[in-house]
Amino acid sequence: MSALKLMRLSINGRSRDITVTPQETLLDMLRDRLDLTGSKRGCNQGVCGACTVLIDGEPMRACLSLALDVEGMEVVTVEGLGSGNTLTVLQQAIIEHGAVQCGFCVAGMLITAHALLRDNPHPSPEEVRAALAGNLCRCSGYGKIIEAVCRAAEEKAA
Amino acid sequence: MNVVGRSLPRLDAREKVVGAARYIADLTRPGLLFGAALTSPYAHARIKSYDVRPALAVPGVVTVLTGEDVKGGRFGPFIKDETVLATGKVRYVGEPVCIVAAEDERTARRAARLIEVEYEELPAVLSPEEAMAPGAPLVHEANADYFRVHQTKCGGNLAWETSFAEGDVKAAWGQCDVIVEGEFETQAQAHVALEPCGALAEIDAAGRITLWSANQSVFRVQANVCEGLGLPMARLRCLTPRVGGGFGNKMEMHVQGMTVALALASGRPVKFILSREEDFEMVRHRHPYRIRAKTGAKRDGTLVAREVEVVVDCGAYGDDSPGVLGFSLLMSRGPYRIPNMRAHGRLYYTNKVRFGAFRGFGNPQVSFATESQLDEIAERLHMDPLELRRKNAIRKGDAWLGGGLVQSDGFVKCLDAIGRTEAWQKRATQRAAPATRRGLGLACSSHISGLLATGAVIRLLEDGSIVLNTGAVDIGQGSDTVLAQICAEALRLPVEQVVLASPDTDGSPYNWGTTASRVTYMVGRSIVAAAKEVEQKIKDHAAAMLECATEDLALRPGGRVGIEGVPEKELSFREISLRAHWAAGGPIIGSSSLMYDRPTVDPKRTVASGVPFPQIGVFSFAATLCDVEIDEATGKVTVREAWSACDVGKAINPLSVEGQIQGGFAQGLGFALCEELVWDGGKLANPSLMDYKVPTSLEVPLKVHPLIVEDAEPDGPFGAKGIGEIPICAVAPAIANGIAAATGLRLSRLPMTPERVLRGLLEEEETHAD
Numbered sequence: 001m002s003a004l005k006l007m008r009l010s011i012n013g014r015s016r017d018i019t020v021t022p023q024e025t026l027l028d029m030l031r032d033r034l035d036l037t038g039s040k041r042g043c044n045q046g047v048c049g050a051c052t053v054l055i056d057g058e059p060m061r062a063c064l065s066l067a068l069d070v071e072g073m074e075v076v077t078v079e080g081l082g083s084g085n086t087l088t089v090l091q092q093a094i095i096e097h098g099a100v101q102c103g104f105c106v107a108g109m110l111i112t113a114h115a116l117l118r119d120n121p122h123p124s125p126e127e128v129r130a131a132l133a134g135n136l137c138r139c140s141g142y143g144k145i146i147e148a149v150c151r152a153a154e155e156k157a158a
Numbered sequence: 159m160n161v162v163g164r165s166l167p168r169l170d171a172r173e174k175v176v177g178a179a180r181y182i183a184d185l186t187r188p189g190l191l192f193g194a195a196l197t198s199p200y201a202h203a204r205i206k207s208y209d210v211r212p213a214l215a216v217p218g219v220v221t222v223l224t225g226e227d228v229k230g231g232r233f234g235p236f237i238k239d240e241t242v243l244a245t246g247k248v249r250y251v252g253e254p255v256c257i258v259a260a261e262d263e264r265t266a267r268r269a270a271r272l273i274e275v276e277y278e279e280l281p282a283v284l285s286p287e288e289a290m291a292p293g294a295p296l297v298h299e300a301n302a303d304y305f306r307v308h309q310t311k312c313g314g315n316l317a318w319e320t321s322f323a324e325g326d327v328k329a330a331w332g333q334c335d336v337i338v339e340g341e342f343e344t345q346a347q348a349h350v351a352l353e354p355c356g357a358l359a360e361i362d363a364a365g366r367i368t369l370w371s372a373n374q375s376v377f378r379v380q381a382n383v384c385e386g387l388g389l390p391m392a393r394l395r396c397l398t399p400r401v402g403g404g405f406g407n408k409m410e411m412h413v414q415g416m417t418v419a420l421a422l423a424s425g426r427p428v429k430f431i432l433s434r435e436e437d438f439e440m441v442r443h444r445h446p447y448r449i450r451a452k453t454g455a456k457r458d459g460t461l462v463a464r465e466v467e468v469v470v471d472c473g474a475y476g477d478d479s480p481g482v483l484g485f486s487l488l489m490s491r492g493p494y495r496i497p498n499m500r501a502h503g504r505l506y507y508t509n510k511v512r513f514g515a516f517r518g519f520g521n522p523q524v525s526f527a528t529e530s531q532l533d534e535i536a537e538r539l540h541m542d543p544l545e546l547r548r549k550n551a552i553r554k555g556d557a558w559l560g561g562g563l564v565q566s567d568g569f570v571k572c573l574d575a576i577g578r579t580e581a582w583q584k585r586a587t588q589r590a591a592p593a594t595r596r597g598l599g600l601a602c603s604s605h606i607s608g609l610l611a612t613g614a615v616i617r618l619l620e621d622g623s624i625v626l627n628t629g630a631v632d633i634g635q636g637s638d639t640v641l642a643q644i645c646a647e648a649l650r651l652p653v654e655q656v657v658l659a660s661p662d663t664d665g666s667p668y669n670w671g672t673t674a675s676r677v678t679y680m681v682g683r684s685i686v687a688a689a690k691e692v693e694q695k696i697k698d699h700a701a702a703m704l705e706c707a708t709e710d711l712a713l714r715p716g717g718r719v720g721i722e723g724v725p726e727k728e729l730s731f732r733e734i735s736l737r738a739h740w741a742a743g744g745p746i747i748g749s750s751s752l753m754y755d756r757p758t759v760d761p762k763r764t765v766a767s768g769v770p771f772p773q774i775g776v777f778s779f780a781a782t783l784c785d786v787e788i789d790e791a792t793g794k795v796t797v798r799e800a801w802s803a804c805d806v807g808k809a810i811n812p813l814s815v816e817g818q819i820q821g822g823f824a825q826g827l828g829f830a831l832c833e834e835l836v837w838d839g840g841k842l843a844n845p846s847l848m849d850y851k852v853p854t855s856l857e858v859p860l861k862v863h864p865l866i867v868e869d870a871e872p873d874g875p876f877g878a879k880g881i882g883e884i885p886i887c888a889v890a891p892a893i894a895n896g897i898a899a900a901t902g903l904r905l906s907r908l909p910m911t912p913e914r915v916l917r918g919l920l921e922e923e924e925t926h927a928d
Contacts, residue, residue, distance in 0.1 A: 037184035038177020040402070042352045043434040047847035050352055078177035087175065095171040098813035101821065102634020103174030104352040104402030110175065125860055132855045136847070138352050138403050139634055140817055141824030142855040143862055 007071040011036070012080025020067040027051045027062035030077060038078035038107045042136070049135035052108035053077050059115045078107035081114060090114060093152035094145070101139035108135045113149045122157065125150055160715060162647040162876045165813035168639045169658070170400065170632070179400045182356040182372045183431045190358075191220055191259040193413070193420050193430030194266035196273045197440060198248035198255050201282035201509035201840025202295065205246060205275060208256065212272040218261040219269045221424040225255065228419050233385035235378075235410055236770060237317060237476030238305040239298060242386040242415035248277070249297055249474035250511050251841045252439030259420040259428050282509035282840050286448070286469045289315035289506035297474060297507035310480070310768035317472045318480040318505040320487055320768035322559055322759075325498030330463035334454030338534040342451065342527035343907045344890075346471075346835040347444035347828070349516055350852050353402020355412040355441055356431035359421035367394045367418055372401050374409040374633050375671030376661045382411040383418050394418070396663045404633035405825070406515030409673050410477055412441050438845030442514035443835055445482055446471045447523035451490075453531045459541050461550045463498035466490040466524065470505045473512035479505050482513075484770035485606075486520025488758065489887075491559040492528050493569045493604035493779050494550040499559055509840055515673060517822065521605060521887045522829060526908060529601035529891035533898060543600050543895070544582070547781075548573050552604075558777060561760030568805025568869040569604065569779035575803035575865040576600065576781045590900070593791060596798075599784045599896025603887035607679035607880030608754040608775020613667030614684035616645060616692050618746040620739050622717050622731030624651065627659035629666030630681045635882060636814040637677040643810050644682045644875050648689035650713045667749065675880025678810060679776065682875030684750040691748030699734045699743060776871050778879050779805040782823070782888040786896030793916025795831055797893060802885055803865035808877035812866060819864035819885045826889025828853045834909050 004019040011034065020029050027044075030036040030053070042048035044063045051062040054076035082088050090113055093099075100106045109132060116123060116131040123131070128149045129142070137145065173179040210222040225245040232238040244255050256273045260266035283289040283297060294315055298304070302313045311319040331337060357371035367389075373379050376396035384391045401408065417430040432440065450467040468486065472479045487501040536543040552558075554567045576582055581598060590596035615627045626645045632638040638658050646653040659666060669681065697708040700719045704711075704727055712722045720728025738746045758774040759766045783801040788794070802819045809815040832851040836843045844850045870877030890908055898904050903918045 031184075036177070037180065040181070040353070041183065042354070043847045045434065045846060045848055048352060048434075078175075082176060087172075091175040094175050095167045098165070098167065098817050100168065100171050100174050101636065101817055102352065102403040103170070103179050103400065104181065104634070106174050107177050129855045129860060134854075136350075136352060136852055136854060138350055138405070138825065138852065139821045141820035141822075141862055142858050143820045143860070144817060146855065146860065 005068060007068060009070055009072060010074040012076055022068060024067045025063055026065040026067050026070055029067040030062060036077050036079050040104050040107060042104065049108040049112065050105050052111045052135065054111055054115060059112045078110055081110060089155050090117065090149065090152040093148040093155065097144050097148035097151060099140060099144040099148040105135060105137045109137065109145055117153055117156065122153055159647055159876070161643045161653050162810050163808070164811065166639060166643065166653060166811060168636050169642060170638060181353055181400050181402050182358060182370060185358050185370055185399055185429070187358065187360050187427035189426050191261060191424055191426050191428045192263040192266045193417055193428050194258050194263065194270045195254040195416060196256040196270040196275070198244060198251055198253040200248055200277055200279050201251050201284065202280040203248050203277035204280060205244065205248060205255070206278055207276045209274040210256065212274060213258055213269040216265060216269040216272065218265040219258060220261070220426065221259040221420055222273065223257050223419055223423055228387070230386045230388035233382050233411065234476045235478055236307050236480040240475040242419060250509055252511055253474065254416060254440065257416050257420055259424045283315060284508055284510065284837065284840060286471050286506040286508065289508050297509060301507070308770055315507045316504060317476055317507050318483055318768060320484045320770065321502040321766065322487055323500045323765045324559065324763060327463050327465055327498045327500045330498035331454055333456065334462050335457040336535055336538045337452060337454040338531045338538070339452040340531065340906055342449040342530070344447045344523040344526055345908055346446045346513065347516065347833050348438060348835055348850055349405040349407035351403030351405055351407055354432045354434055354437040355408060357414045357417040358427065358429040359417045360427035361421055361425060367421065368397065369394060369414060369418055370397045370399055371414045372408050373398055374404045374631055374673055375669065376631060376663050377629065377668055378410060378671050379414050380663045383415050386411065386415040387418060398631050398661050401631060401633040404672065405517045406673065407441055408633065409515045409671055434847060435845045439511060439842055442477055442512045444516035445479065445513040445520065445523065449524060449527040451527040451531055453528070453535060455535050455539065457539065459539055459546045459549050461494055461496045464491060464496050466501045466528070468503040468524065470503060471510065471513060472505045472507050473510045474507065475512040477512045477514040479513055480770045482515065482520040484768065486524045488559055488774065489521045489604060490524045490528060492525070493552045493602060495552055495556060510837065517825060518883050518886045519674070521603060522826065522890060525601065525603045525887050526890045526894065529888060530894050530904065533895040534904070544573060544577055547602055557763065560758050560766065561763045562756060562758060562774060562777070564777050565872050566805065566807065566869040568867055571867045571869050572602070572779050572781040572803040572805055575867055576783050576801060579783065579801050581785055581799065581801065582783060590787065593789065595788045595790060595900040597786050597896045597900030599786055599892045599894065599899055600781065601888040601891035601895055602781045603884060604777055604779050605675060605884040605887060606775030606777055607675045609674045609676055609771060610670040611753045612669045612680045612684050613751045614681060614688040614749065615667050616688045616748040618692060618731060618735045620735050622735050624649065624656045625659055626656050626685065627666050628681050628685065629661045629669035630677050631661050631672045633672050635818060636811065637672065640678055640810045640814060641681055641685060644685050645689060647876065648686050649692065650715045651717050655717060667751070674775065675882040675884065679874050679879045680752060680754065682878060683873065684752045686875045687750035688748040692746055695746045695748070696731065696734050699737055700729050703729060703737065776874065776879055778884050780884045780888055782892040784892045784896045786893055786900060788897060788900055788915060793912035793919060795893065795897060795910055795915055797827060797859045799859050799861045801863045801865060803867055804881060804884055805867040805869055806881045807871035807874045807879040808868050809866050810876065810878050815866055815881050816864040818881045820862045822885025823862045823889055824853055824858045826886040827858060829908065830890035830893045831909050832857070832911065
């Protein structure tokens with residue numbers, strides 16, 4: 001067993017002190033040490049995108065990031081998108097447009113789309129499609145997810 | 159109707175978008191151990207000895223088990239040929255040989271790799287052709303002695319054989335003006351449910367076992383584990399967390415048996431979650447098919463005869479393969495009147511991971527062949543492909559292959575829906591961009607909803623709210639919401655007043671499973687029947703309380719019952735349920751037990767053998783249209799836009815139906831164009847998402863138009879039938895027909911990769927140049 005190391009980082013807006021092993025991924029740390037299980041392990045290889053989280057605002061694969069590498073940084077997971085019982089406009093749109101089926105991909109989709117709408121508040125359907133190309137979904141065929149992201153952008157603008 | 163037919167958001171959507179939904183990998187228990195397997199490196203080998211000492215010596219390892227330690231019986235849905243761990247022999251690369259439980263996952267995996275197994279490698283059979291060759295090595299020496307749930311021909315490496323014959327095919331060829339004949343080949347496709355398979359087992363103080371797992375039927379899990387480990391069924395309670403997609407992959411056993419074995423041996427709770435690579439190598443895939451098809455028609459387009467011969471790769475264990483084989487033959491006539499028909503198929507054991515249930519259940523494979531041939535006939539006769547299909551379309555009152563009664567005109571309505579699209583109407587004026595070719599491809603299919611046993615229990619609680627318990631697992635397709643809508647509609651309640659009990663083999667009525675597009679239709683029917691019983695009991699109480707006849711009473715919206723025509727004479731469900739609980743009658747419970755009971759084969763009409771499903775289901779229909787573009791320089795095929803008309807009888811939740819249509823299309827697109835498992839000798843060469851290509855948002859067209867066709871199924875719940883599988887079935891032939899329309903190139907092998915398309919186009923050019 002490798003020695004545990006103590007690190008500090010911000011998770012969903014809260015400063016946390018956590019002990020991790022040097023080989024531990026951010027995904028394992030979130031899921032196993034913090035019980036933040038919204039981020040999923042679909043491939044552990046950086047392909048499926050189900051573990052996508054924001055690291056200092058950028059969508060990244062938690063399964064490809066070592067926990068120690070994000071020391072001192074700000075991490076946002078799906079659990080930190082809304083505030084309290086209030087959903088984001090994007091979460092609400094995903095629900096209303098029937099864009100979630102099994103739900104295994106949705107955390108990663110939400111994180112990626114959240115970053116897209118922050119950087120590009122009025123994306124075209126083609127831009128949404130391109131932004132989500134790194135997040136696999138096997139249930140929906142993507143149509144309703146893209147539609148929901150576009151509608152969320154419209155509602156935010158209104 | 160207030161609730162049925164409404165696009166309500168899913169009941170489980172909120173917990174999913176906030177990351178709170180719990181899937182198998184998210185569960186934990188105090189004192190939890192983690193399981194891992196050592197798997198076979200050989201496609202076929204005899205196990206000579208085990209040395210587990212190196213694994214046991216690793217700190218943190220609690221239990222190590224080999225095939226000699228795990229005692230039980232052989233299990234399997236059609237053929238009892240499988241054991242929880244390999245015993246005596248290994249039959250595919252990736253087969254579990256030994257298992258370990260340790261304090262953490264990393265230790266369990268590391269220790270499993272340290273176990274030393276001595277093998278004697280045996281010659282392997284890696285294709286049905288090799289399997290059927292004289293003197294081929296036997297995958298199962300005891301094949302002919304295995305218990306099978308239905309009679310069939312078997313022996314050597316032949317696992318199952320099925321045939322259907324109607325009319326006189328031999329004589330009928332003479333009546334045909336055009337005959338097309340060809341060989342088609344389809345590949346192994348991986349389900350890639352985004353959630354890998356997993357399970358968690360715990361033993362309680364009394365020795366009973368609780369087992370959570372990613373599954374499509376808690377009852378199949380219970381049956382498989384108990385058969386495999388020789389346990390009485392009452393000792394094992396199976397539950398389900400949220401399930402991250404199934405598509406057939408989670409219908410039968412995966413890691414549940416191994417997980418329970420480790421929990422029993424260690425006395426501690428054990429969680430066993432597969433990596434993506436293990437999920438590819440260990441579980442199951444869609445069957446590769448080799449199909450020889452021949453179809454004949456008269457000059458006016460009337461279809462006269464068809465012959466279909468399939469050879470199916472079973473993999474190392476029977477699993478759902480006999481069902482897939484038989485079902486695909488039953489669908490091989492398609493939704494058409496073809497009076498002379500012969501369909502025959504053989505299933506061969508090979509030394510590969512098992513093949514099993516996958517959305518469409520053999521139908522996408524045969525539909526690729528048969529729907530390609532219909533377009534060939536249309537071309538030869540200079541007929542419009544839609545008109546050819548309409549001319550031969552199966553109608554209400556017609557008999558299916560085998561004799562099953564068709565009770566709806568949904569097929570013609572699907573064709574009409576496609577015929578009305580602007581794309582179809584303006585197809586003559588369609589233009590291709592420079593350096594591309596473009597064509598519209600149409601293909602159709604039919605499917606069933608039905609099969610086997612199901613039940614429903616509806617309980618009225620003291621305050622008048624409802625708990626619906628069906629045992630049906632929502633694998634992400636949205637059945638919980640649809641079933642709640644059916645229940646709410648039947649009792650005229652708002653959907654919020656119906657709560658679904660989570661499937662539990664202790665407390666839920668039996669449900670065969672979330673498979674065969676059956677939950678809406680079969681469980682829905684059961685709910686309607688159970689609701690009728692609840693309604694009757696409510697009315698009996700109300701009649702006593704209001705001093706009237708039960709016939710004068712009717713349910714009113716919002717959980718009330720009253721005397722018809724007398725608005726002020728009414729009672730709430732709460733008032734009635736309080737009386738039932740505290741004064742008279744006892745708690746109000748409605749229940750229903752159901753078996754799909756219409757026979758597959760009418761022996762007066764059809765000669766059949768090896769039929770795996772004696773009672774099959776009601777029929778549903780689809781027509782799929784693809785606007786296909788081919789890059790002349792690379793051979794890359796792009797579907798620009800698609801239309802999928804699906805007959806669902808009645809859409810209980812149209813938004814969910816659309817989701818099924820679009821999702822099924824996307825999975826069909828992958829099957830058609832890019833997904834293919836490849837073996838390097840006996841080993842899978844691409845068991846990872848890095849190497850196995852699942853369509854992303856860039857490959858699936860932005861516009862996949864779901865065209866919902868509703869032609870009520872007489873005995874369906876509010877006229878409904880299933881939608882799970884039919885949207886995938888005609889996608890590959892629709893794209894193939896689009897490629898042919900654009901280029902004249904007819905591909906007979908899936909997937910239609912750029913390489914195959916380009917090679918085909920170059921060969922065509924050479925042929926024309928000669």
